[in-house]
Amino acid sequence: xRNLFSLFSVLFCLVGGISANDGxxxxxxxxxxxxxxxxxxxxxxVLSIRVGRDDHAYVDVSYEFQNACDSAKxxxxxxxxxxxxxxxxxxxxxxxxxxxxxxxxxxxxxxxPYRNAVVAIDYGKGGxxxxxxPINLKEWKTYGEVPDSxxxxxxxxxxxxxxxxxxxGYGYFFDATFLxxxxxxxxxxxxxxxxxxxxxxxxxxxLTPAMRWANRRIDDFTLRIKSDIGExxxxxxxxxxxHPFTSADGAGQIYSFxxxxxxxxKHYTLAFPNGSDIExxxxxxxxxxxxxxxxxxxxxxPSYGIPEDLVVVDAAGGEAGCYVGETADSFLVLAQDYGLVxxxxxxxVEYKAEKGQGWxxxxxxxxxxxxxxxxxxxxxxxxxxxxWGDIPEAYPCLGFFxxxxxxxxxxxxxxxxxxxxxxxxxxxxxxxxxxxKY
Numbered sequence: 001x002r003n004l005f006s007l008f009s010v011l012f013c014l015v016g017g018i019s020a021n022d023g024x025x026x027x028x029x030x031x032x033x034x035x036x037x038x039x040x041x042x043x044x045x046v047l048s049i050r051v052g053r054d055d056h057a058y059v060d061v062s063y064e065f066q067n068a069c070d071s072a073k074x075x076x077x078x079x080x081x082x083x084x085x086x087x088x089x090x091x092x093x094x095x096x097x098x099x100x101x102x103x104x105x106x107x108x109x110x111x112x113p114y115r116n117a118v119v120a121i122d123y124g125k126g127g128x129x130x131x132x133x134p135i136n137l138k139e140w141k142t143y144g145e146v147p148d149s150x151x152x153x154x155x156x157x158x159x160x161x162x163x164x165x166x167x168x169g170y171g172y173f174f175d176a177t178f179l180x181x182x183x184x185x186x187x188x189x190x191x192x193x194x195x196x197x198x199x200x201x202x203x204x205x206x207l208t209p210a211m212r213w214a215n216r217r218i219d220d221f222t223l224r225i226k227s228d229i230g231e232x233x234x235x236x237x238x239x240x241x242x243h244p245f246t247s248a249d250g251a252g253q254i255y256s257f258x259x260x261x262x263x264x265x266k267h268y269t270l271a272f273p274n275g276s277d278i279e280x281x282x283x284x285x286x287x288x289x290x291x292x293x294x295x296x297x298x299x300x301x302p303s304y305g306i307p308e309d310l311v312v313v314d315a316a317g318g319e320a321g322c323y324v325g326e327t328a329d330s331f332l333v334l335a336q337d338y339g340l341v342x343x344x345x346x347x348x349v350e351y352k353a354e355k356g357q358g359w360x361x362x363x364x365x366x367x368x369x370x371x372x373x374x375x376x377x378x379x380x381x382x383x384x385x386x387x388w389g390d391i392p393e394a395y396p397c398l399g400f401f402x403x404x405x406x407x408x409x410x411x412x413x414x415x416x417x418x419x420x421x422x423x424x425x426x427x428x429x430x431x432x433x434x435x436x437k438y
Contacts, residue, residue, distance in 0.1 A: 023196025025085040026099040029059045030206030031287075032174075032187060034213065035076045035132055040178050041066045041215035048277075049203060049293060050226040051233060056190045057203045057293075063185040067178040068214075078132050079172040080206070081191070082121060083155040091142040091157070093118065095134075097170040099192040105174055106186040112174045118157075119171040132171050140166070200295040207239075207287035221285035224248075225271065225278040225293060232296030233278070237269040239287060245269050245280045252276035257325030257332050259299050261310055262350075268299055268325060270338075299324050300334065307353040307400060309434035312346050322434050323348050336437060351434040353400035353414065359436045360416050361392040363429060370423035374403045374413050382418045384425070394436045398422065 029049070034040065044064035052058055067073055081097045089098050095116030105112045117134035140157040150158050156165050176185070193201040210218050223240075227233055237245075237256070245254050253272040258265060271278040300322075310323035312331045320341045321333030330340040331348070351357040362368050362384050370382040386392040399415035412427035 023194065023198075023202075024087050025082070025194045025204075026087060026192035027081045027084065027097055027194075028204040028206055028290075029057065029189075029191060030080060031061075031209045032063070032077050032079055032105075032185065033209035035078055035173075037214075038073075038075050038212075039068050039214045040073070040075060041068070042210060042213045042218045043182065044220040045210075045218045046222045046224070047205075048224040048226065049205065051193070051201065051203070051229055051293070052190070053228045055193050055201070057193050058190045059188065059205075061185075061187040063187070065178060065183045065185065065213075067180055067183060070180055072177055072179050074175055074177045077174045077176045079187075080119065080121070080132065080169055080209075081172075082169045083167070085153060085155045087154065089154070092170065093137050095119075095170050097191075100170075100189055101191075103172065103189040104187070107174075107176055108179065108184055112176065114172050114174045117171045117173065118168050120166045121169040132173075134171065135166070135168060140168075198294075198301045199297050202295075203293040204290065205293070206290045208290055210287050216286070218285045218287070219283065221282055223280045225273070227273045232270055232272050234271075234294045234296050234298040235269045235291060236266050236298075238267055239285075239289065239291065240269070240280050240282070241267065243280060243282050245271060245278050247271075247273075248277040248279055250276070252278050253338075254278060255325070255332055255338065257327050259325040261323070270296060270299060270324075270332075307358065307432040309351055309358075310348045311351050311434045312341060313349050314346055319435050320346060322437075334437075335435065353397050353432050356398045356415070358397040358432050358434045359394040360397050360414055360425070360430045360432055361394050361438070362386045363431045366429040368425050368429035370416070370418055370421070370425050372423055374411075374424050376406070378424075381421050381423050384418070391438055394433075394438050397432060400427065400432070 031045075042063065043066045046062045048060040050058040081100055084099060092098055095118045105114065118137060119132050119134055135157070139161060140159050142157045143151060143154065146158050146160070151165065156167050158165050193203050195201055225233055225235070244256055247254060251274045253274065255270045256268075257270070258267050312320040312323050312333045314320065320331070321335035321339065324332040324334050324338065326332060326343070327340070329343055331343060331346055332338065332340055365388070366385075368384040369380045370384060371378040372381050384393070384395075396417045397414055398417060400412070402410040402412050404410050413424045414427050414430055414432070415422065415424055
């Protein structure tokens with residue numbers, strides 16, 4: 001019986017209900033940590049993460065460590081990154097992650113050399129608790145060395161002698177000599193942002209390795225988020241509830257809210273930097289879990305299965321906008337832009353495509369044929385297309401339903417109105433929205 005003792009079964013960047021095949025994971029960022037117990041503590045950390053235009057996240061971290069000993073102490077420090085997932089990328093036996101670049105570490109003003117290795121990862125422990133022991137690559141095999149059917153995905157390797165599979169990652173190791181008192185470390189790198197059907201970009205970052213340092217916290221912690229791409233960034237912010245995020249020069253727009261759509265309830269910060277830095281600062285910070293910075297789609301993606309969404313309406317049924325989230329006294333809504341409306345006088349209403357509610361636009365560069373019926377061989381009565389750069393035409397949705405074909409398989413269809421005609425279009429070619437945002 002094959003021993004599957006550390007298998008990465010679901011791409012953690014994806015939310016429940018989406019298979020890993022619907023997204024790609026490239027790598028994660030993360031905090032430096034010691035390999036063994038140490039009396040070195042983290043006095044200060046300033047973590048800056050920039051969303052780049054080139055599909056990369058840029059990380060710049062400044063640390064202040066405190067050595068309580070009266071003499072210098074050398075500690076092996078490490079950085080760990082997961083293997084790519086759902087990416088056609090060759091296994092790096094040198095231990096150098098294929099999607100991390102410009103990697104550097106300076107300690108007390110001097111560059112530190114580092115060495116690399118392939119290591120086993122235990123996903124049950126998140127970013128904390130790995131022993132980082134290098135894998136003996138003479139015993140472990142990857143794609144091309146064993147039949148493809150043995151390995152469940154590209155982030156695993158196989159040991160024929162043990163008949164075992166392990167999820168692997170890449171380790172970076174430094175011999176760091178801490179002088180008595182304060183020591184500074186400056187760490188920079190960039191890594192390819194991940195993406196999935198929910199988010200145009202996803203930046204996972206491991207904070208939990210901070211728990212390995214002596215004080216089991218970060219005495220003074222600052223998180224700065226920058227963006228070069230001119231769109232919103234989103235963060236599930238349960239770690240940061242003690243203090244709000246702020247805009248460094250006041251130019252950024254920030255919303256802090258709870259999203260409760262009937263399927264889940266989470267608290268988020270949604271920010272539009274507008275050329276500014278979005279910043280959070282706190283003392284005695286205990287990073288009990290890791291974080292992901294994502295595109296604003298995180299709170300906009302409709303529920304799975306039947307297209308449905310929540311709309312905020314007034315007492316007369318007038319639409320204020322699609323529900324994004326809520327504060328104690330207001331709803332955050334999106335129409336053509338984001339805005340707050342008071343809960344007093346407004347309420348959430350569920351819109352469903354199957355009830356003939358909402359609007360449809362052609363997805364991306366698709367050409368959508370509208371048929372007179374859903375029967376095979378039905379006449380095409382209209383052809384829909386949105387030219388690149390044009391504002392898409394929105395069509396009233398009149399229904400959503402599956403139709404079983406002669407092969408026994410189901411096809412999802414929208415019923416819609418195009419001018420004075422009513423027809424049917426395959427759901428895969430269209431995007432549904434509860435309100436007309438155009």
